[in-house]
Amino acid sequence: MNGAKDMSDARRFTHRSIAQSVVDHGIDTMFGLMGDANLFMVDYYVRSCGGTFVPTAFEGSAVLMALAYSHVSENMGVATVTHGPALTNCVTALTEGARGHIPMVLLAGDTPVMNPQNLQNIDQRELVKVTGAGFEQMRAPETAAHDIAHAFYRAHVEKRPIVVNMPTDFMWREVVHEKVVFRAFSAPAYVPEGEDLDEAVGMIASAKRPIILAGGGAVGSRDKLIRLADRLEAPLATTLKAKGLFNGHPFNMDIFGTLSTPAAYDVIASSDCVACFGASLHHFTTDKGALMKGKRVVQINDTVAEVSKNFHPDAALVADAGLTADNIVYWLDEAEIPPSGFTKELDMMSLTGYPRGQAGKAKPGFVSYVYALDRLERILPKDRILTTDGGRFMTEVWCRISAPDPKSFLVTANFGSIGLGLQEAIGAGLAAPDRLVVLFTGDGGFMMGGMNEFNTAVRLKQDLIVIICNDSAYGAEHIQFLDRKMDPGLAQFDWPNFADVATALGGQGICVRSDDELEVAIKAIETRQCPLLIELRLDPNDVPRMRL
Incomplete structure (x- = not known):
């Protein structure tokens, strides 16, 4: 033929x-x-x-x-x-x-x-x-x-x-060959009726200090959730996977749970009701249930398997996040429920942001991790796609490095693995070729899964910045040895110079061992012409603990 x-x-x-x-x-x-x-x-x-x-x-x-x-x-x-x-x-x-x-x-x-x-x-x-x-x-x-x-x-x-x-x-x-394409039905889940809805609305309506929490299953319902929060005068928060959803809203507390700022954590603990939309309420979100004590919890999720998967709420609705938010507003208005006034009690300036890192605090040959993150947050283009690998470093990145919206934020920690970040960064770059992709990865993660694909990014001529947080160790294991006053030597590694490796693979590599070298790297960000790798040399004994 x-x-x-x-x-x-x-x-x-x-x-x-x-x-x-x-x-x-x-x-x-x-x-x-x-x-x-x-x-x-x-x-x-x-x-x-x-x-x-x-x-x-x-x-x-x-x-x-x-x-x-x-x-x-x-x-x-x-x-x-x-x-x-x-x-x-x-x-x-x-x-x-x-x-x-x-x-x-x-x-x-x-x-x-x-x-x-x-x-x-x-x-x-x-x-x-x-x-x-x-x-x-x-x-x-x-x-x-x-x-x-x-x-x-x-x-x-x-x-x-x-x-x-x-x-x-x-x-x-x-x-x-015959063309076969099946329509994938995407109608939102139903808006519930009956006693479960009455209970959920009653809990929210009677709350004096309510919070609206959005998870990954609610990212398409931003405006409807904001309308509900404004009607209740309730602050907004997200799970990690919905990071960036409420950017720009005056009462956005950002991430809810173990990644909250200390002041936001206290506000969450003092609330009396949390209405959760599209969230499975993982124990990082609830701090193993501690943040849900003493309050009513209403969970709305369009997937029945996610309801009560990790936490049993006081009321649960298998329903679409946006439609349910609209429905709750309707019944609040019908019953002429007054706003809670909770947001009027809050000083939002004190709830967001973490203590800034200071220059000149690291030992010779190293750069301060927190200072470097804060400096990079200020200089990196805002319309970026943020990708993070797994590892000891990741929680500080999630707290200090912003993403424009949940679609522009990739968390590769669903399985608790390391070494997945660079591959996802490349895929993200191909999905949005006109946007910069920024990856934060650890030294162990880069050696495991990044080294063999960095050249793929070079071949594809991608606009990619890889920031390696190099503490010359498997950091999570290193700190466990220290906590038990044991020798951490088996968790430490004499890695190659990653900046040199990146250059050899066809990209541009810069090693940062001081505040001055960090400024050199920042200038390279502004003039980049190919995939850029910035290696932050970190003191393994001076990296913040994981916030989980």
Whole structure:
């Protein structure tokens, strides 16, 4: 069969039908690594469908880039890997996506059905199940387009990664391609009625010091939640994942929980009601329940599995955040409930912001971490996408470095892993190529997952700033040894000079060991022409403890 005839009568090989199915869903960018089971599909996607393929150095990186692409853009992130060890290399990334409720599709090859003795053969369904991601088996060559479409549908409605299992021996089978796209229904959850609603409204209406808390499930309801807060004269706060949602509002207390400022923490503790929208109330948010003592808690979430998942509220509604906020305002007005007056008691200047770091406080050869963060917050462009890796350093970054909105903030700590940040930063950059992406990562995290992908950012000519918080140790372990008066030597590492490595990989690297060198790095931010890596040399004994 020649190529022209293949395109004219819609007959084509399965690998071509798979590629065309991806394009049928409006996907113009795919991340991945090629192998036996997907190389022909990728080739056709690029050469005949006009798609962009972003090759990664490690399979898990492709999944992470696709997750970030989904988070930042309005499009579905798509990645592809081959079978066996390629898929096992994606386990951490898939778990990160599943726990973060991020939709994406992974096209994973599988070994030939007719060759069970293949060295790379494993039970891929069972492997995917343990990550929390969904599994979609390609049933036959003839169903390829349907199976791909169903995977996209499931990713949308289930809000998690879906892995499509594609046996290698299907790829060169001849099929007739038909465009199949399933509508992903997105109608908001119902507005509840009955006793549960009456109880929830009653608790909120009778509160003297209410707080409106928004989580990741409420980021699309900003204006409606502000309307409710203004009606109640209640301050606003967010969980970590909704960071930046209420920027600019005069009564925004920022992050609620263990990451609050001490003054905001005291205000939260003194409140008598918290109305939580789109939040699962993780123990970091509630400070293991301490912040919810002595107050009524109302939880509104459109996913029943998230209600009472981590904390049992006094009233719960399975409903859309925005619609419910409007409904509560309606009943407050109908009953002529007066505002609480709580915001009139608050001095917002004292509730936001942390004590500033001071220059010249670090030992020779190091820079003060807090001072460096405060200086970077002031100089980095405000319309940035902020990405953070996991590790000891992260909570101070979350508190001191702002993000313009939740879509511009990527937390790679859903699975408690390190080494995921740079990959997500690259995916975010491809989703928003006109914006600067800033990544904060630790030295251990960069060695684990960043080193092998920094050159990917260089090849893509991305506007990326990587800030490595280098305390020459696995910091969380280092401090545990010190707390028990033990030798922390096993947690310390003599890493290479990361600035030199970045330059060798084609970027620009700057090592910061003093306040003066920090100013050199700041000038480099303003004149950057390629991916820039700033290595902050930190005293491992002078890094603030995690705020968790």
